[in-house]
Amino acid sequence: MNKKNTNILVCGVGGQGVLLFSDLLAEIAMKEGLDVKKSEVHGMAQRGGSVTSHIRFGEKVYSPLITEGTANFIVSLEKLEALRYLHFLAPNGVLLTDNLIIEPLPVIIGIEEMPKDIDERIKHRVKKYYLIDAFAKAKELGNTRVSNMIMLGALSNFLDFTPNTYHRAIRENVKERFVDINIKAFELGVSLLR
Amino acid sequence: MPKVLLSGDEAVARGAYEAGCRVATAYPGTPSTEILENMVQYREIYVEWSTNEKVAFEVAFGASLAGARSLVAMKHVGLNVAADPLFSSAYIGVKAGFVIVSADDPGLHSSQNEQDNRFYGLFAKIPVLCPSDSQEAKDFTKLAFDLSQEFDIPVLVRLTTRVAHSKSIVNLEERVEVPVKTYEKMKEKTILLPQFARLRHSCLEERLKKLTEYAETTPINRYEPGKKSIGIIADGVAYHYAKEVFPKASFLKLGMVHPFPKNLVKSFGKQVKRIFVVEEVDPFLELQTKAVLGRLGSKVIGKDALPRVDELNPRIVQNSLLKSALGGLGRISATKPESGVPARPPLLCPGCPHTGLFYALQHKDVIIGGDIGCYTLGALAPHNTMDSCICMGASITFAYGVEKGLGNEDKRRKVAVIGDSTFFHMGIPGLINVAYNQGQVITIVVDNRTTGMTGHQDHPGTGKTLQGKITKALNIQAIAQACGIEKVYTVDPYKIKETKSLIRKVLAEDGPAVIVSSRPCALLVPKNPPRSVSADRCNGCKLCLSLGCPAIEIAQGKAVINDALCVGCGMCAEVCARGAIV
Numbered sequence: 094m095n096k097k098n099t100n101i102l103v104c105g106v107g108g109q110g111v112l113l114f115s116d117l118l119a120e121i122a123m124k125e126g127l128d129v130k131k132s133e134v135h136g137m138a139q140r141g142g143s144v145t146s147h148i149r150f151g152e153k154v155y156s157p158l159i160t161e162g163t164a165n166f167i168v169s170l171e172k173l174e175a176l177r178y179l180h181f182l183a184p185n186g187v188l189l190t191d192n193l194i195i196e197p198l199p200v201i202i203g204i205e206e207m208p209k210d211i212d213e214r215i216k217h218r219v220k221k222y223y224l225i226d227a228f229a230k231a232k233e234l235g236n237t238r239v240s241n242m243i244m245l246g247a248l249s250n251f252l253d254f255t256p257n258t259y260h261r262a263i264r265e266n267v268k269e270r271f272v273d274i275n276i277k278a279f280e281l282g283v284s285l286l287r
Numbered sequence: 288m289p290k291v292l293l294s295g296d297e298a299v300a301r302g303a304y305e306a307g308c309r310v311a312t313a314y315p316g317t318p319s320t321e322i323l324e325n326m327v328q329y330r331e332i333y334v335e336w337s338t339n340e341k342v343a344f345e346v347a348f349g350a351s352l353a354g355a356r357s358l359v360a361m362k363h364v365g366l367n368v369a370a371d372p373l374f375s376s377a378y379i380g381v382k383a384g385f386v387i388v389s390a391d392d393p394g395l396h397s398s399q400n401e402q403d404n405r406f407y408g409l410f411a412k413i414p415v416l417c418p419s420d421s422q423e424a425k426d427f428t429k430l431a432f433d434l435s436q437e438f439d440i441p442v443l444v445r446l447t448t449r450v451a452h453s454k455s456i457v458n459l460e461e462r463v464e465v466p467v468k469t470y471e472k473m474k475e476k477t478i479l480l481p482q483f484a485r486l487r488h489s490c491l492e493e494r495l496k497k498l499t500e501y502a503e504t505t506p507i508n509r510y511e512p513g514k515k516s517i518g519i520i521a522d523g524v525a526y527h528y529a530k531e532v533f534p535k536a537s538f539l540k541l542g543m544v545h546p547f548p549k550n551l552v553k554s555f556g557k558q559v560k561r562i563f564v565v566e567e568v569d570p571f572l573e574l575q576t577k578a579v580l581g582r583l584g585s586k587v588i589g590k591d592a593l594p595r596v597d598e599l600n601p602r603i604v605q606n607s608l609l610k611s612a613l614g615g616l617g618r619i620s621a622t623k624p625e626s627g628v629p630a631r632p633p634l635l636c637p638g639c640p641h642t643g644l645f646y647a648l649q650h651k652d653v654i655i656g657g658d659i660g661c662y663t664l665g666a667l668a669p670h671n672t673m674d675s676c677i678c679m680g681a682s683i684t685f686a687y688g689v690e691k692g693l694g695n696e697d698k699r700r701k702v703a704v705i706g707d708s709t710f711f712h713m714g715i716p717g718l719i720n721v722a723y724n725q726g727q728v729i730t731i732v733v734d735n736r737t738t739g740m741t742g743h744q745d746h747p748g749t750g751k752t753l754q755g756k757i758t759k760a761l762n763i764q765a766i767a768q769a770c771g772i773e774k775v776y777t778v779d780p781y782k783i784k785e786t787k788s789l790i791r792k793v794l795a796e797d798g799p800a801v802i803v804s805s806r807p808c809a810l811l812v813p814k815n816p817p818r819s820v821s822a823d824r825c826n827g828c829k830l831c832l833s834l835g836c837p838a839i840e841i842a843q844g845k846a847v848i849n850d851a852l853c854v855g856c857g858m859c860a861e862v863c864a865r866g867a868i869v
Binding site: 106107116119120123128129130131132133134135141142143154155156157158160161162173174176177178179180181182196197198199200201202203204205206207208214237 | 290292317318320321396397420448449452453454455456524527528530531600601602622623624625627628629630631632633634635636668669742832835837839840841851
């Protein structure tokens with residue numbers, strides 16, 4: 094893999110806003126003058142299932158997919174999904190995950206069991222692990238759907254893009270009446286890890 | 288002109304716009320749906336959701352023969368539905384540029400198979416272009432219009448999921464208007480009577496010859512000199528995977544994969560020591576490369592090393608080829624996924640009206656033909672209510688075939704479950720067949736007033752067109768009656784007791800019947816306040832879990848409703864025997 098590129102894997106559960114997150118991030122990278130590719134799947138995969146989006150940016154990007162073991166960042170909007178895609182993280186990679194757990198249907202109806210040691214297993218594998226109460230904070234803000242922007246804000250502390258570019262991208266891609274709360278959520282996310 | 292970030296689907300739409308396209312048609316299907324959804328923004332193009340891919344194909348082809356540039360888009364299996372006009376269109380040729388877009392789905396992210404539609408180019412004798420990213424998706428679409436017009440032939444643009452649904456940077460250009468030509472009758476060209484069709488076949492072979500010459504010189508078949516030790520022949524997104532892991536190799540990147548550029552491949556073969564053919568799914572390029580190289584074909588490595596199943600990625604390309612060529616040297620080991628992580632399969636949404644219908648169908652001793660849509664998920668736990676999912680419309684015909692196969696001795700009722708959009712697409716001929724041939728099949732149309740799985744597209748039953756115009760909403764009950772079915776019932780699947788008793792009644796009756804299970808998709812209507820469980824009354828019997836609603840969980844032995852997910856449909860309240868859900 095091209096070492097100069099930045100690889101970010103975003104994951105979560107269908108409906109949580111993974112795609113808006115990755116759309117914004119890709120847009121921001123382009124606005125900052127970089128080559129960028131991002132990839133995800135739509136259709137059946139989105140109906141409450143596990144969702145991922147791959148984002149790669151840098152001087153020149155070929156593959157739209159990130160190879161296992163090479164993601165510089167994983168941002169997960171749900172903790173079980175963080176565990177599911179942990180093997181994509183590079184040895185020195187950073188994991189940011191929401192502290193939220195959504196039980197999958199096979200667990201609810203008793204066909205499968207939830208692992209009891211999610212935190213331990215993540216800590217065992219990842220040195221740079223940030224657990225963020227994004228869903229809870231979004232609830233306090235009055236809209237659980239903006240937890241993705243809190244996570245984007247948290248991630249932004251690790252990237253070299255200017256705050257202005259994030260705000261512009263949010264304004265251009267979010268419905269007008271939701272712009273303020275999304276920017277507020279983004280800024281809250283920035284402050285959580287600053 | 289600005290640079291923008293577009294998906295492959297958006298880029299195809301933009302390319303058609305810039306190329307002066309005037310008519311575009313499609314039936315929704317992942318990963319092709321967004322092509323027409325994006326085309327609607329260009330007011331210069333007439334766009335429509337047609338009832339199925341064959342209809343869409345013929346409408347767009349008709350527009351081309353009339354003299355207007357046109358495009359039809361579909362998912363890979365849609366081209367099977369449209370295969371009949373596809374083969375005829377190659378004989379006939381075009382008047383104005385006519386482009387067919389097929390979006391294949393290696394990896395079956397949202398499909399029933401992984402068929403490789405590049406073979407349709409060989410089979411139907413039309414050129415095939417394979418873009419590898421969004422810029423090429425736009426450029427190749429424009430080129431396809433020009434080639435179609437110049438060589439008098441439909442051109443197939445073949446995307447895959449990772450091209451259609453990946454976003455990358457695209458340079459926009461202005462639209463070039465291509466005026467509609469004057470309509471003229473072209474009897475010998477457009478009427479495929481045997482005496483004319485024979486001539487058109489000869490003419491098609493001539494057109495292909497010229498296209499073969501073109502394939503040798505087209506700039507989209509590109510030689511990229513590099514190390515002579517490895518030569519890679521690749522198309523589509525596989526090119527980028529190979530480029531990522533073998534950046535210094537020599538490349539022959541093929542944008543036009545049919546007709547095959549024989550001389551180009553031959554001279555590439557002479558320049559490099561070893562050839563890797565990197566392509567997804569079937570060995571389309573590999574077979575032709577080996578045929579062209581003759582004895583030198585032995586230095587070609589392709590599907591001996593690379594998998595035919597599932598999509599590729601850079602790691603698979605690198606490991607497979609290194610293993611094959613160097614006995615595993617330089618292999619990058621994949622980091623292992625964590626074990627024991629419970630699956631999170633796609634599921635029916637909270638408040639999904641299909642939930643009520645499937646709940647009512649559970650544990651019945653019947654044989655159920657399923658169909659293609661969100662409701663295919665009713666085949667999984669906890670519903671387990673389907674015996675088949677074959678292709679669009681095959682629920683009714685499967686159930687009827689089972690009836691004939693098992694004969695009168697088998698007393699189980701044969702049932703079909705089909706969505707509203709699928710019913711209009713290909714269900715109606717099967718229903719007519721049941722009535723005409725005196726079948727007994729009970730057809731349940733799960734009518735949620737939209738095409739759900741692909742992201743809520745309108746269809747002939749919704750009363751709205753793709754361009755947002757109000758139109759006649761076709762009535763499924765009236766259609767069923769017109770198809771010869773006398774017993775036609777309607778039920779609201781949220782009313783679970785009523786639904787159960789209607790199903791019980793219809794199963795006990797003789798004769799074919801249609802039940803329309805009617806309730807709009809829960810994602811299209813405002814939410815009601817969430818329900819809650821009275822912990823005093825709940826005895827933890829878990830009956831409510833058999834709805835398969837993702838908003839209901841069990842905590843400390845009692846049912847709990849997740850108020851962030853619950854849409855307040857109330858189906859669980861009706862299911863609960865103790866009245867514990869309010």
